[in-house]
Amino acid sequence: MSAVTHGWHRLSSRNPLVGFVDACLRGPAQVVFQNNPLTGLIILVALAWGAFENGQPRVFGGGVLGLVVGTATALALQVDRTSLRQGLFGFSPLLTGLAVPTFLDDRPLMWLYLVLGAVGTTVVTLALNAIFKKWGLTAFTFPFVLTTWVLLMAAYQFDRFTVLTDMTPKLPGEGSLTGGSFDWDLIPTFLRGVSQVFLINSWVSGLIIVIALLVNSRWSALFAVVGTVGATLLALWFGADGASLDKGLYGFNAVLTAIAVGAVMHRPGTLVTVYTLFGIALTLFVQMALATVLTPLAIPVLTGPFNIATWLLLLPQRHFAPVPNHERVKESVVSTLKRAV
């Protein structure tokens, strides 16, 4: 294994094409804050499984196209090379590429729209990171969220597109909130909460993604599970919509908050865990509030709630023994793979 790892590492730093593939593979891993091409590869397998299981192979195709176009756009715009190599310009366009075929009907023009959206996601990533670095933060997946919201809301105004979300624009409170009933099949629901990070509704995909996390970081895998379990149970307790619960839709934002706050930005510990549990509740409340705001527009919250909640949790810069920056940055492919295996 070590030989394979070393070989890949050497190859990707010498051969520009392999380097590009390496950067692309890290994209899916960076959605869940991991800098590891193997994690990314396993996640791609999970996405392929989920897309085919749901009879929507074009969703997988869209994701891969977005990932490649977004990373290539970053290359053309001559972004910081180290960030590019770590997959930091691939993860948002990947999500945009997954979202567009999920929410728009299938027609040739949709693919042009997707490509423009992937290019736009990279430009927005550069723009928002320039804004957020004033506070020592990054834009996380918000470039994906913003770009996809724009693409969906613009599609309402174009005759050539049909928006396929299962929502219609209405005022908050109209219609039955708790139309769907929840069948209490909890474990698959928790796992769907993980897969929904990538807009995939499949407990098998969720399980594979947890494995992909385990490959790189046990703490991240653990906090991912804590996130989906915590938020789903809290939503259940407070009486949220059963159908959405069942699809894992109250779990995925908290998965990301929990990994970021609990495992990546701080050294795991007691105080950090308490703060993370509060963060899971905060993420759920922000998600519910954002769902109300977006009800008249009939667009999904995507990972907006995770972004908002995590910025709010990190901005105070409380000193819960944060992971020193140099440790995070200097982790080479070799060391991360070594630690994982």
Add this chain to the structure above:
Amino acid sequence: MSAVTHGWHRLSSRNPLVGFVDACLRGPAQVVFQNNPLTGLIILVALAWGAFENGQPRVFGGGVLGLVVGTATALALQVDRTSLRQGLFGFSPLLTGLAVPTFLDDRPLMWLYLVLGAVGTTVVTLALNAIFKKWGLTAFTFPFVLTTWVLLMAAYQFDRFTVLTDMTPKLPGEGSLTGGSFDWDLIPTFLRGVSQVFLINSWVSGLIIVIALLVNSRWSALFAVVGTVGATLLALWFGADGASLDKGLYGFNAVLTAIAVGAVMHRPGTLVTVYTLFGIALTLFVQMALATVLTPLAIPVLTGPFNIATWLLLLPQRHFAPVPNHERVKESVVSTLKRAV
């Protein structure tokens, strides 16, 4: 009196518990920009009066609980000790604590929601202050506004809560705008404009709050009155809704803008007064616009308009002889109490 003041000051700096009580008492005073525990105490009396008068004692209880939980959270998160001691981490959670029982129905889970909201308000205070300090500003009461909006909009999505605002989600322009008629009983209306700063509808409470201001700063009391009179008369002239006018709902945001811009952030003077009068109009227009934005969501504007208008008025940093920072900061409990008595 001086002996009492000195005694309290000595006690609160020696005994941590008394120090905590002192910090909590300054919370209500900091809502209206005063750093004085006596002002805070008198305001608490005003809130108790108003809550009982309106048959809603739980609103007062919620406020006190929010104040204590929010200040305690700040202590646990090891915030800047001087700011904590000045009540700067109590005022927003106090308002959140007043708002939650005002706008949600009474049930045990509401109290858990309130406590989570108070904790959240302190986290959001830290987060937003980190953002705003780049421009030499603070978040004012916006952490309360943001947190309460999130709590109310999230409550729409939970079966276990019922939102009790007297609004229903609708499109702007639907229904009769000027349904309520105004009875021209102006003085009580102006005073209700002051009490509504704390979400209380009671002219007696408003009068007590003006007295609480007088105890610490005559200019602040004067500009509070100018704010409520100016905004209410302008709203009346332009033909705003009579029922809201009567409740003082067009006054309270301008009260805060007028104190901040006219009495606290600048030395009172002619040019400053002209700017403040413009600021009162600006606050009213922003309030009306925000009311339109929030119509489909059926949530109240709270003190959002004051925050937005005051940021806009302070950002240009025009040199109307601002109060030197060291004067504001160095004011000890003794000197503020001395000046007050």
Add this chain to the structure above:
Amino acid sequence: MSAVTHGWHRLSSRNPLVGFVDACLRGPAQVVFQNNPLTGLIILVALAWGAFENGQPRVFGGGVLGLVVGTATALALQVDRTSLRQGLFGFSPLLTGLAVPTFLDDRPLMWLYLVLGAVGTTVVTLALNAIFKKWGLTAFTFPFVLTTWVLLMAAYQFDRFTVLTDMTPKLPGEGSLTGGSFDWDLIPTFLRGVSQVFLINSWVSGLIIVIALLVNSRWSALFAVVGTVGATLLALWFGADGASLDKGLYGFNAVLTAIAVGAVMHRPGTLVTVYTLFGIALTLFVQMALATVLTPLAIPVLTGPFNIATWLLLLPQRHFAPVPNHERVKESVVSTLKRAV
């Protein structure tokens, strides 16, 4: 010609009143990023023509009043003198002054509202520029957009005003999107796209504005045309509303983006042109999305999409050979007029 130019230049720097007139004349030119009183004068002629052609002379009067009040407010608030002299405090109030009589019914109180709006636009300009300068950006026309949105949304809450936009608050997707049919008379449509920058629906005005641009900068005139042609054709291809297309409403935001990104902020070139073409698409998508967001509020997008898209395009600070700052700043009236003639 040179003698006239020199004479005006000398006069305006010596006589404060002529200097004020000079600053006011540069206001209309600064909307389209030109620092030239002659360009501004020709644009005023275009606005007068369009307002009278449409039977709305009060729109032209409102524009001039806004321009003068806004510039005078900046003088009273003692803003940076050089910026004032370049017309940088006139362009947003001019637009506010054009918008208020366009969207509100004619009555004496409307004029007071317009004057308060023009004062407010200058205060908001100072406030937003203070925010944006942290990222090396300016607020462009966003002070106009924000102020006018506030004025219109506030007007919904006042009995004394009637909002005259040809929209009613509704949910996105309600009603037929493509009600209007497009008559394929393309050239006038493109020119109306230029005149709509100033809220004027007249191809003659659009033509005069292009000439005004040519007087100062051929690249700006060229990119203005590229902007309106590109965005209009893209909207047509994707199937946007025919009636709005016909009025040039999908062109004007892209006109501003194209001039800013293609001709003013970078040296024109191949890579810059590709980036500008992408920027035109981005502007259109943002415009369509913003139109969806604003549908429940029934207020127009104004030049909001241009501002958002251009900030996003400039924030990444890609090095497409930007125009050195000193060249832009040092351009005197003489040199710009010389180059133009």
